[in-house]
Amino acid sequence: MTEEQRRILVVDDEQTVRDILQRTLEKAGYDVITAANGQEALDKMSQFDVSLVLLDIMMPGLDGFEVLERMPQHLNIPVIMLSGIRDDTTRIDSFGLGADDYVAKPFSAGELLARIQAKLRRIE
Amino acid sequence: MKILIIEDDPKTIEIVARTLETKWSEVDLISTFYGEEGVKLVKKELPDIIILDLRLPDVDGFEVLRQIRSFSDTLLVILTARGEEDNRIRGLQEGADDYIVKPFSAGELVARMKSLIRRRGITETTAAVDMKPSTSKRLSIDFASETASVGGSLLKMGPREYELLYLLVTNEGAMLSKQVLMKKVFPESDESDTRFVDMYINKLREKLGDDPDNPKMILNEGTTGYKFVGSYSIVRETLKEIES
Numbered sequence: 001m002t003e004e005q006r007r008i009l010v011v012d013d014e015q016t017v018r019d020i021l022q023r024t025l026e027k028a029g030y031d032v033i034t035a036a037n038g039q040e041a042l043d044k045m046s047q048f049d050v051s052l053v054l055l056d057i058m059m060p061g062l063d064g065f066e067v068l069e070r071m072p073q074h075l076n077i078p079v080i081m082l083s084g085i086r087d088d089t090t091r092i093d094s095f096g097l098g099a100d101d102y103v104a105k106p107f108s109a110g111e112l113l114a115r116i117q118a119k120l121r122r123i124e
Numbered sequence: 125m126k127i128l129i130i131e132d133d134p135k136t137i138e139i140v141a142r143t144l145e146t147k148w149s150e151v152d153l154i155s156t157f158y159g160e161e162g163v164k165l166v167k168k169e170l171p172d173i174i175i176l177d178l179r180l181p182d183v184d185g186f187e188v189l190r191q192i193r194s195f196s197d198t199l200l201v202i203l204t205a206r207g208e209e210d211n212r213i214r215g216l217q218e219g220a221d222d223y224i225v226k227p228f229s230a231g232e233l234v235a236r237m238k239s240l241i242r243r244r245g246i247t248e249t250t251a252a253v254d255m256k257p258s259t260s261k262r263l264s265i266d267f268a269s270e271t272a273s274v275g276g277s278l279l280k281m282g283p284r285e286y287e288l289l290y291l292l293v294t295n296e297g298a299m300l301s302k303q304v305l306m307k308k309v310f311p312e313s314d315e316s317d318t319r320f321v322d323m324y325i326n327k328l329r330e331k332l333g334d335d336p337d338n339p340k341m342i343l344n345e346g347t348t349g350y351k352f353v354g355s356y357s358i359v360r361e362t363l364k365e366i367e368s
Contacts, residue, residue, distance in 0.1 A: 073277040078243065088229045095235035096283045100243055101222070108209050114216035122221065122243055 006051035006120055007031040011041040013059040024109045038062025042070055050077055052119060057083040068097040078119040125268045128171035129155045130162035132181050143230035159183035163191045171198060173237055178204040193219040199240045241269040263356040265293060279331045284309050288324050292352035301349040325350055
């Protein structure tokens with residue numbers, strides 16, 4: 001993986017969402033790995049060099065909030081929450097737990113890519 | 125913490141100012157209706173974060189963004205009624221750190237700004253650690269971004285955990301009763317039911333690496349309260365007022 005080719009971890013329990021995101025991100029030049037649940041996501045964060053995480057909230061087993069709380073702190077990976085939940089409390093709680101951004105589903109692929117770029121720009 | 129808002133709607137400025145008063149103490153808010161003056165204020169006042177409207181009476185907001193980015197890397201949030209997808213993408217691509225569409229939730233605006241400040245703090249800390257490795261496990265608190273870290277690793281804390289830590293640290297050495305902590309951290313709950321405080325103290329100790337059976341940082345004062353006796357350093361000293 002080159003310096004330019006950042007790796008993004010997509011975490012969502014819905015296969016269709018993972019597939020759409022993977023295609024969109026790969027087309028934009030990112031290396032993509034996926035996880036179908038919270039525990040798999042935590043495992044992949046430890047195994048791979050991940051530049052950014054796209055994280056769903058409602059998942060069986062560990063939900064997105066629990067993943068945020070359990071993420072290895074030393075990695076300091078930016079996290080964009082990607083969720084169908086649209087209420088203010090959930091958004092604000094996400095930021096309180098360490099999320100860097102919150103994008104509501106359904107989302108615009110163009111805006112999501114622009115938000116990813118904005119986050120990665122700050123850690124370069 | 126200095127925040128510059130470039131916005132021609134007095135109502136929006138008032139909402140932001142009121143929210144900051146209650147949710148982010150010790151913020152110095154500077155405002156201007158005009159883009160040209162906004163650019164000058166960025167140079168003169170060196171704000172920590174800029175809130176920028178796109179519809180301004182003198183210059184288009186995108187032009188203001190372009191001018192600011194030509195000399196400054198300050199965190200910048202666009203706050204605008206222009207919610208079209210093209211504009212959102214353009215704003216983020218041209219250098220905004222966030223793009224919020226009106227009508228907006230003031231609480232979410234503040235949460236997003238705090239998140240940006242926290243990320244900037246992490247990046248700066250990481251850079252410093254890269255330059256000079258440290259094995260210290262000392263607690264560091266950044267009052268400006270309302271974050272804490274141990275040995276350079278950011279502690280993931282919810283707002284109430286931070287508030288609890290903040291109260292203990294800023295009253296270092298003094299016993300704070302469980303009832304006082306309940307009142308300040310969980311104002312919506314019955315202050316005589318102090319189980320929340322005990323539960324959150326346990327979570328804090330776990331995050332700080334403070335053994336609950338033999339604590340060195342947050343000590344029990346009998347069964348009535350807690351006091352902080354650990355060592356810590358302040359990263360940015362933007363203290364907020366503690367009510368008596």
